[in-house]
Amino acid sequence: MKLIVTKTIFLCLILSTACAQKTDLEKTQATVDKETIKEHIYYLASDELRGRDTGSPEILEAAAYIENELKSYGAEPVPGSDGYFQPVPLRKKSPATAAGLSYAGKSFDLNTDFLVLEGQSGEVSGELVYLDYGLESDYEGKSVEGKIVFAKAGNGEVSDRRAILSLSREKYQWARNAGAAGLVEFYNSPATSWGQLGFMFNRVGLSLDSFENDKPIIPHLWLKDLDNANQKFMMTRSIKQAEITIEGMVNELTQDKNVLAMVEGTDPELKKEYIMFSAHYDHVGVGRPNEEGDSIYNGTRDNAIGTVTVLSAAQNIAKYPLKRSALFVLFTGEEKGLLGSRYLADHPIIPNEDIVFAWNSDNGGYNDTTISTIIGLERTTASPMIKEANVAFGLTAIDDPAGEQGLFDRSDNVSFAKKGIPAPTYSLGFQAFDAEIMKYYHQPGDNPNTVDYDYLEKFFKSYVYASRLIGNAPEKPFWTEGDKYYEVGKTLYEGKQ
Ligand SMILES: [Zn+2]
Structure with missing residues (x-):
């Protein structure tokens, strides 16, 4: 016994980082890497998955892939769900x-x-x-x-x-x-x-x-x-x-599914609070061909990238749990009207009042690789942590530059914002919703070989690092005073303060 202790101390002296408690920044660096990101994106946005249309057989393959990844990281099924899934009943209308x-x-x-x-x-x-x-x-x-x-x-x-x-x-x-x-x-x-x-x-x-x-x-x-x-x-x-x-x-009943998993927090008190990490994994499927005759809408930016930000966070947090509990959710049916997120918000598995922050990721495209664009950055008190995490990887976090697009109210985050949960959306860097964005936004050319993986690595790391800072912060984030959802948030968490 004594010998082992002595050996350990000796090893620690040589490899001091192996024994010292890693910082959140070091933990982020330890799991997020470019090759893994690339591999996920190339699969999810492959022609084989035919644009991951809600209701298609291929979206089920994407769901199985995500489930398998979450499982392999050691993230657990959420009690009350069907394994790693939440079935979402849908009406299909011809x-x-x-x-x-x-x-x-x-x-x-x-x-x-x-x-x-x-x-x-x-x-x-x-x-x-x-x-x-x-x-x-x-x-x-x-x-x-x-x-x-x-x-x-x-x-x-x-x-x-x-x-x-x-x-x-x-x-x-x-x-x-x-x-x-x-x-x-x-x-x-x-x-x-x-x-x-x-x-x-x-x-x-x-x-x-x-x-x-x-x-x-x-x-x-x-x-x-x-x-x-x-x-x-x-x-x-x-x-x-x-x-x-x-x-x-004809109207018929069909079904699709949200994919979910969780990692319990380490702090006996804070683990009762959940940070939700979400993105939609569906896209628009196969449609009108472009000039090159390509009819598969691969949805690399929208939203294979968002899906992979959540996978990156899950892999990292499963290895290095946060003080707060983490809930990972990949939604179906966003492109059909936020179906998966609306269903979960109305049929919660973890009660909405236990979710203190809903951290969504959704992407149209990017036109600036020096920034991350956070839709609703200044609308919650998490803003300083998000900015800090971006600076750590050489990026600058900016708020929604295209208010006229109403982006905050167009993605899955709004399903939870309406319930009162602070819910910004993390997006690739864009300064305006311009022609460069429209070139790929809902286009067959949104292929995995058209994105800059050096930028993505920084973008993913900043997202995971921000997630760690928020999940470990002594104070939970909340809406900025005066925000449109501030009062409904107060009501949601009443009795929880
Ligand atoms: Zn999207």
Whole structure:
């Protein structure tokens, strides 16, 4: 015994770093390397995985790869999940092959005059009721049971397509919950071309909503009305009946999965707090070919790189656990409307109030290899640690330079921000959402041989180092005072302080 101790002391004198407690910086250096990063990215963004489309067989191969990696690092399954997975039930909807809308002797044509957002094959006819914007308050005191609701799109304030669409989805649920037989919106926003909207809706769609509700799926139409002529016609006549027919539209239940794992914290108190490391691993699959005839949207930047940042953190933290517990999550369905993250936020496995920081990684592209861009950098008190970690690897952390893109509210982080969890998104360095970004953003050319791995190594190390600083900090991070999510955060953690 004495001999061993003496030998150990002797060894320590020679190899002092082997015995001294490593710093977080040294621990970061010890596991993150360029070759491993490259290997993961080349696999996840390979043609073999055909763009990791949600609902495809290939995304399951990506899920199995991620599971295998997490397991090999020694990260544990999260109690309450299905091994390393959380099944996410989805509704798969095929587009209508034919449809008709008619009232007051007028009949309209599919695609030319109207688009079908929701529905199923069949015929619906009923009394017509006009409900202004069709907002929840517009239903007060009205009986719409079995009637077809007509309403203006939007709410008189929002004008961009994304906002109109997300409101439209809410309107659909209000109509459905009120027992309406259908919903038709007069669409008059010129912001997006009608052709583009048709392209969006006339393809297979996936959503979370319908099977959480036992009300039948009802038709939901957008009727083109740029000059408000259809709406005026309706306002000035007494129209009683409307009829909608839909053919070829099928809704079926399918399933995809989030991949999860955890590493318990080392501090008896702080380990009750979780840092969530997340990224979506899906992309958009196979689509319209580019000039070279390439139709596989490999999604290297978006979001094989994000997936690998989480894998890098998992490998590092499994080897050198943090004081706080770490939860690693790879989401499905981000490209289809944040499906995986919305599902987890609404069906948490670790309670949301136990997650003190949701550290997401998502990427469109980069145009500056001297920086990391953190969407929401200054919105949480983790900012100084993130900046410090970047400086350590020769990078500068900057906040969202493209506020007009609304990026904070477009990725999986927002599903958790809405619950009150401080949730920035770590991204490759970009100074503007410009042509250099658009060259690869959702393009078949987003291939693994088009990224700079020397830069990625620094980027990954800064991410892992920042993760370590946040996970070991005496104080947990929180929203910056005055932030839009500050109050909901206070409410979420009430009783936890
Ligand atoms: Zn993405």
